[in-house]
Amino acid sequence: MKSNSLLNIALVGNPNTGKTSLFNQLTGLNQKVGNYPGITVDKKQGKCKISEHLTAEITDLPGTYSINPTTLDETIVLETLLNESNDSYPDLVIVVAEVENLKRNLFLFSQIKDLQFPSILVINMSDQMIRKGITIDIEALKRELKSEIILISARKNLGIDALKREIENYENWNTEPIANISEKIDTVFFETIKTAFPEFSLYKSWLLITQQKNCAFLSSELYQKITAFNPDSEKVKKYQHKETIYRYQIINEILKKTYSVDKNEATDLRSRLDKILTHKIYGYIIFFGILMLIFQSIFEWASLPMDLIDSLFANLSELAKTNLPKGTFTNLIAEGVIPGIGGIVIFIPQIAILFLFIATLEETGYMSRVVFLMDKIMRKFGMSGKSIIPLISGTACAIPAIMASRNISDWKERLITILVIPFTTCSARLPVYAILIALIIPDERIFGIFNMQGLTLMGLYLLGFAAAISSAILLHNVLKIKTQSLFVIEMPNYKLPSLKNVFFEVVEKTKAFVFGAGKIILALSIILWFLASNGSEKFKNATEFVTTQESANHLNDEVLNKKIASYKLEHSYIGVMGKVIEPVIKPMGYDWKIGIALISSFAAREVFIGALATIYNVGSDGEDVGTIKERMAAEVDPITGEKRFNFATGMSLLLFYAFAMQCIGTLAIVKRETKSWKWPILQLTGMGALAYIVSVITYTILS
Amino acid sequence: MGDTIANLKIGEIGIIQDFCLDAIPLNLLEMGCLPGKEVRLLQIAPLKDPLYIKVNGSHLAIRIETAKQINITKLR
Numbered sequence: 092m093k094s095n096s097l098l099n100i101a102l103v104g105n106p107n108t109g110k111t112s113l114f115n116q117l118t119g120l121n122q123k124v125g126n127y128p129g130i131t132v133d134k135k136q137g138k139c140k141i142s143e144h145l146t147a148e149i150t151d152l153p154g155t156y157s158i159n160p161t162t163l164d165e166t167i168v169l170e171t172l173l174n175e176s177n178d179s180y181p182d183l184v185i186v187v188a189e190v191e192n193l194k195r196n197l198f199l200f201s202q203i204k205d206l207q208f209p210s211i212l213v214i215n216m217s218d219q220m221i222r223k224g225i226t227i228d229i230e231a232l233k234r235e236l237k238s239e240i241i242l243i244s245a246r247k248n249l250g251i252d253a254l255k256r257e258i259e260n261y262e263n264w265n266t267e268p269i270a271n272i273s274e275k276i277d278t279v280f281f282e283t284i285k286t287a288f289p290e291f292s293l294y295k296s297w298l299l300i301t302q303q304k305n306c307a308f309l310s311s312e313l314y315q316k317i318t319a320f321n322p323d324s325e326k327v328k329k330y331q332h333k334e335t336i337y338r339y340q341i342i343n344e345i346l347k348k349t350y351s352v353d354k355n356e357a358t359d360l361r362s363r364l365d366k367i368l369t370h371k372i373y374g375y376i377i378f379f380g381i382l383m384l385i386f387q388s389i390f391e392w393a394s395l396p397m398d399l400i401d402s403l404f405a406n407l408s409e410l411a412k413t414n415l416p417k418g419t420f421t422n423l424i425a426e427g428v429i430p431g432i433g434g435i436v437i438f439i440p441q442i443a444i445l446f447l448f449i450a451t452l453e454e455t456g457y458m459s460r461v462v463f464l465m466d467k468i469m470r471k472f473g474m475s476g477k478s479i480i481p482l483i484s485g486t487a488c489a490i491p492a493i494m495a496s497r498n499i500s501d502w503k504e505r506l507i508t509i510l511v512i513p514f515t516t517c518s519a520r521l522p523v524y525a526i527l528i529a530l531i532i533p534d535e536r537i538f539g540i541f542n543m544q545g546l547t548l549m550g551l552y553l554l555g556f557a558a559a560i561s562s563a564i565l566l567h568n569v570l571k572i573k574t575q576s577l578f579v580i581e582m583p584n585y586k587l588p589s590l591k592n593v594f595f596e597v598v599e600k601t602k603a604f605v606f607g608a609g610k611i612i613l614a615l616s617i618i619l620w621f622l623a624s625n626g627s628e629k630f631k632n633a634t635e636f637v638t639t640q641e642s643a644n645h646l647n648d649e650v651l652n653k654k655i656a657s658y659k660l661e662h663s664y665i666g667v668m669g670k671v672i673e674p675v676i677k678p679m680g681y682d683w684k685i686g687i688a689l690i691s692s693f694a695a696r697e698v699f700i701g702a703l704a705t706i707y708n709v710g711s712d713g714e715d716v717g718t719i720k721e722r723m724a725a726e727v728d729p730i731t732g733e734k735r736f737n738f739a740t741g742m743s744l745l746l747f748y749a750f751a752m753q754c755i756g757t758l759a760i761v762k763r764e765t766k767s768w769k770w771p772i773l774q775l776t777g778m779g780a781l782a783y784i785v786s787v788i789t790y791t792i793l794s
Numbered sequence: 795m796g797d798t799i800a801n802l803k804i805g806e807i808g809i810i811q812d813f814c815l816d817a818i819p820l821n822l823l824e825m826g827c828l829p830g831k832e833v834r835l836l837q838i839a840p841l842k843d844p845l846y847i848k849v850n851g852s853h854l855a856i857r858i859e860t861a862k863q864i865n866i867t868k869l870r
Contacts, residue, residue: 156821156825157820157821159820159821161819161821192852194826194850195826195851328815328816329815331820332820335820339826339828339850361853365837366837369839370840371840374840375840462855463844463846463855464840466839466843466844466855466857467839467840467841467842467843467844476844576859577819578857579819579821579855579860580854580855581852581853581854581855582853582854583853
């Protein structure tokens with residue numbers, strides 16, 4: 092037994108088998124999310140104490156029906172199991188199956204067995220066997236599969252200890268293969284493979300040959316050896332089909348002896364729910380009802396904690412200023428770091444609420460019905476029913492949304508989905524929207540029910556979706572990519588969502604945001620603070636210059652200090668940058684201060700608010716630190732004396748933020764997912780041009 | 795002769811005969827859609843596509859262009 096290092100366990104299984112529930116039971120809060128080297132798929136790992144002396148590192152691999160991948164997510168499974176030099180190469184494999192779909196689950200199990208890993212079959216949801224009228228002769232099944240089998244119920248925490256005890260004994264497990272592919276398909280052909288690769292199991296060599304294009308990890312030496320083995324593709328395809336049919340034959344024979352279902356006991360809850368949820372009228376009503384509920388909740392539930400966070404960080408800044416010794420370091424803390432962190436924390440309520448809904452809907456099995464309902468419609472726009480989940484996730488953050496598009500197998504559908512996701516209203520736009528709406532739209536009700544501010548927000552969401560759909564149609568007609576549809580989705584059974592799984596999902600997604608996008612936001616806030624509090628000669632001599640200039644006016648100290656502060660800001664580095672772009676943004680109705688915020692929010696939209704806060708904070712010499720909103724409302728145009736954030740400027744800004752591609756994180760992820768700079772550059776320029784034109788038109792009409 | 799999954803009405807059952815290997819994704823086979831297996835049409839999506847079928851114990855949704863490639867004999 093390995094004593095000095097961790098035992099590596101891979102968790103493999105079909106989607107919807109409760110694999111994640113088992114992972115959560117085994118690892119609890121000892122989870123971390125890493126990246127697979129070279130690619131950005133999340134790698135979920137966690138530590139689990141197997142016994143007194145044995146700890147395991149468990150890797151939760153993406154759900155898959157087969158080792159032969161059809162999507163990028165599934166490629167991970169292949170790579171982890173074939174690449175012996177990867178960190179998570181398993182010492183043993185746990186295959187999670189579900190009691191009701193045992194046949195299809197055994198298909199995957201037979202592939203794992205044939206790779207000759209020490210592997211164990213875990214049959215989940217065993218507590219539902221009686222209700223579903225299923226009986227399994229476990230002892231006979233163990234003999235037939237030459238494997239250990241454990242019955243568990245991950246949700247009810249049954250059988251987990253038995254599984255751990257069995258794992259302790261993993262070195263004694265039988266690693267004989269189940270299927271004899273050589274004899275059943277083409278003995279001569281497979282014998283030549285065996286001779287060429289004596290170091291691997293036959294099935295592994297076969298996979299390396301058939302999946303070359305998905306095996307980027309191969310050493311050049313091995314790669315040459317494999318490509319030398321170049322059977323024609325027709326033959327490979329034929330043999331893969333034969334192999335599939337043969338595996339099911341074996342499984343059918345085994346299950347005939349060991350598995351039975353009493354149909355009378357089975358309930359028809361699925362078909363009754365399906366009739367309603369995929370109905371041609373009710374189905375859509377329910378789906379749009381749920382969408383409305385989600386968006387309402389994001390706005391209603393999140394606004395209170397967001398206001399609290401906003402004022403909390405304003406108070407913290409003030410507290411730091413009054414209590415710490417005066418100096419550059421204190422200014423950095425109070426004007427750079429604290430507002431920077433506040434700018435990250437403020438998103439947590441919205442992201443958490445959105446993923447609470449998405450995780451719940453995925454858990455129940457409802458999402459597959461949405462895919463079914465929407466596929467035909469989405470195809471008219473060049474996307475797939477599977478694009479719905481990324482597009483909804485995009486309302487939280489485009490980064491996880493673009494990653495969620497990995498399970499779309501058709502490249503054109505996936506590319507279009509990725510390209511239009513940044514139009515959906517992500518939560519980084521929400522604080523910008525929220526504050527601008529609060530400034531320019533009256534807090535009144537129309538017809539006594541609809542809140543005007545809420546309606547405006549709703550309108551901006553719809554505008555985002557409309558922009559996504561229109562650009563998808565455009566791309567669908569412009570992009571000439573020929574593809575073959577591999578669309579097959581499983582319609583899983585309906586389940587009550589597990590609170591634990593939903594909770595872990597929400598925590599994971601929120602953490603990914605805070606530590607991913609959050610870093611950029613914090614760093615930029617500090618850079619901005621630096622640029623705003625330093626400058627050239629004029630900046631350094633500000634106090635002297637303004638005092639001399641105003642000496643005839645006999646101003647009191649307070650007014651004089653304000654004048655000095657605003658002179659300083661104007662001649663700080665960032666002030667100069669803002670002035671440089673002022674002519675370009677003037678047609679949209681912005682001044683150089685908004686220009687500064689605009690420059691900084693090209694890194695990430697949410698920085699807009701933080702930047703304005705920093706700018707007005709520096710500009711107000713710190714005497715009247717109110718909330719960001721109060722500071723923005725007080726800002727006036729020095730020439731006209733009008734409020735800076737009037738209706739025309741506000742609308743122009745709202746629309747600019749609705750359309751422009753202002754997020755470095757998204758651009759980086761699009762580059763990685765599409766493996767080309769072409770697509771992110773297209774997004775940046777296309778969306779930027781659209782935003783500029785629309786804003787100029789809006790401002791010209793309204794002012 | 796000439797029936798495919800696309801010709802089934804809701805609730806009808808057929809036996810899969812054969813299909814053109816090039817037109818059918820391997821993953822559909824791997825999910826249990828194999829010659830000789832019973833296939834039942836459970837639902838059709840509102841715009842007539844995709845189809846929701848039960849085959850060999852699996853509940854799947856496939857697009858109509860895939861369904862048209864799978865030859866069956868209807869069971870009466």
